[in-house]
Amino acid sequence: MSTKASRFSARLMLAPAVILLLAWMLVPLTMTLIFSFQRFLPLRGGFQGWVGFENYIRFVNSSAFWPAVQTTIIIVGGVLLITVILGILLAILLDQPIWGQGVVRIMVIAPFFVMPTVTGLVWKNMFMDPNNGLLAYLWRFFGGDPVVWLSDVPVFSIILIVSWQWLPFATLILLTAIQSLDSDQIEAAEMDGAGTLSRFWHIILPHLSRAITIVILIQTIFLLAIFAKIFVTTQGSFGTRTLTYLIFQRVLESQNVGLGSAGGIYAVILANIFALFLMRIVGKNLDR
């Protein structure tokens, strides 16, 4: 791939893919940008003139904005915390030689294959339902009053549901990372007098740091966009309205495309700030 002709033909052959990708990304983004500067109400005649930055100002000044940002951060942070910590523990557990290891590993991955909508509905109706849910039975069995999960502790419930789905992903990546740890290192640490906890803290955890940053990076990108699980459970009520959900409400419930688009642009900026931070951390970790 170094002669002039081959480089030229390489570019030529790559061009359709690159152009398609660019168009795929740029067209919706540009349309969102254009809409965000318009007063655009589909049910009241559509385009009603250019309004400059008014949509942006209105979106931030709306009483729902900051709570939505806060909810987003709490949900993303909570899910990351649960999936990373439990993921590490599960990965260590699954790394132990046990009978039927292959089957157990496949079962652990299963939740990741369930569609988000289905996950939300299964949890809402089968686990968290205060009358017929499994958790309600459990509570009653121990003589407690069933928790009305989705209205009493709605944010926590959402975190729980999302974590359930994303835990396998974290576990899988961390498991492969643990398996790549040189067993000599563990034995050397054992000879050096490191107990189980010290070995975990000084050898295993640093070894996992790269995998952990990758898990955090990938999950954050996807978690910022959770929608289906909220839509089928709380519909954004009880303080579970994330930024994504707020944008959805502005566009489809309030039928205010301009305002929603401005929110969309904010979300793009927010996601990029996150990504930039994480890329720098990952980059630092990948240097080693």
Added chain:
Amino acid sequence: MGEIVLEQVTKSFGDVTVIPPLDLTIEDGEFTVFVGPSGCGKSTLLRLIAGLEDVTSGAIRIDGRESSTIPPAKRGLAMVFQSYALYPHMTVRKNIAFPLRMSKMSKAEQDKRVEQAASVLNLTDYLDRRPGQLSGGQRQRVAIGRAIVREPAAFLFDEPLSNLDAALRVGMRLEISELHNRLKTTMIYVTHDQVEAMTMADKIVVLRSGHIEQVGSPLELYRNPRNLFVAGFIGSPKMNLIEGAEAARHNARTIGIRPEHITVSAEEGQWSGLVGVAEHLGSDTFFHVHDTGLAETITVRADGEVSFKHGDRIYLTPRTEFMHRFDEQGLRLP
């Protein structure tokens, strides 16, 4: 102090017996080498002593203390691994200090010992680097440094030089021997390379499928191999082992004669044959001679200046005073 005594030690993995009952005493301050072909159980034996594997039965006494149930860290032994097993996220300084940190030693004492070990091993300039930035030989020295600082009763080396290139291996061999002379600590060294065994050891333990074939000083093993296996394993190139009529003439099942104990001549000798491959090392030349009337191809060592070519007829005379005779069981005849 570091006398290590193995008494009736056995090790099985499931139904497979890796080490049948084995007795061995390693004196304090001795440089002992376990040598044998791969799969002979030498690494397993080392790991049993280290405590990384549990013995199936038997006792391991370190300085008179029964240790076979004591966890590895409490046995007072330090190990250098084949892969070095350095901690990649820690600097050289932290790597070397790790065992001290684990034993909760004061920071000042830690620093003192690390500096000391670093100066012994020429690592002072590299203390703030990570293992990834070091060469193979330097990593090896860091691994040794991590072992030294603990001031262990004995050092265990598990094929430490097999990942190094040939030139570096010779250098590190000298350094480890030098270190042993200075520290006078017991060292147990596992290798499959008989040259390492011969050059470094005070005592060589030759192992085959978990059995000790012979224990002795390098020259004892070279001069008086107890059986065919040791005879064939020690010495490079291998001893010529001859069976058949020629052996029967010496009242033995097999006779053995080392390449360096055969006189080469262009005119006359006991056996005559054709030169096959000639390996010129400069100082010596090894000729592989065939068509001697013996079933085996004979390897002989000649001076580097002797120049026979492929296909030349040469005459060989074994020096009978260096001939080894073996019986049907492969045991040495007096």
